[in-house]
Amino acid sequence: GENVEQHPSTLSVQEGDSAVIKCTYSDSASNYFPWYKQELGKGPQLIIDIRSNVGEKKDQRIAVTLNKTAKHFSLHITETQPEDSAVYFCASVASGAGSYQLTFGKGTKLSVIP
């Protein structure tokens, strides 16, 4: 089955700096890659996603890049703010495999220091 590795597990940055979180996946059939942000006591919230026919996608301060050849994708947050502090999860889906279930990375705890 699919395996998603996520690094780093914790990340501290100064407010205003950039943060980068990287993930690799194992199943070459995976073609959808969402990123979720989870705050304490809440469910995961989708922040951005990318499909396999696109190499990069940007939404304001958040961007995701995908390298299908290398099977890795990354989340980039620029001009970080204290409210960006949360746990971030990458995930992958092999659409067409039946259930579209998400396989998650282990998460990255991001701390933005004011």
Next chain:
Amino acid sequence: GAGVSQSPSNKVTEKGKDVELRCDPISGHTALYWYRQSLGQGLEFLIYFQGNSAPDKSGLPSDRFSAERTGGSVSTLTIQRTQQEDSAVYLCASSPSRGTDTQYFGPGTRLTVL
């Protein structure tokens, strides 16, 4: 509009008791997923419902776990004879249609088995 809702938000039970967890998906969403989030295992897929099709139960950890979805909307996850290792946050997600990967999560139910 209203998001995915789950109840109860917290459940404390004694080992050996049965519990029922409820999920109300976003109105009109035909796909519904249950995931479990625990410290040791991260986020794990449990079960998937799509319309009137047979559910994908491949993620259920044991036969003590079952789920149903009535009328294509509300879903109930039942855990029989709960064990301490069942303690986790149980998350529900819904998706607009079979062909759409994007999943939207509820706030979760935190289950504690004493």
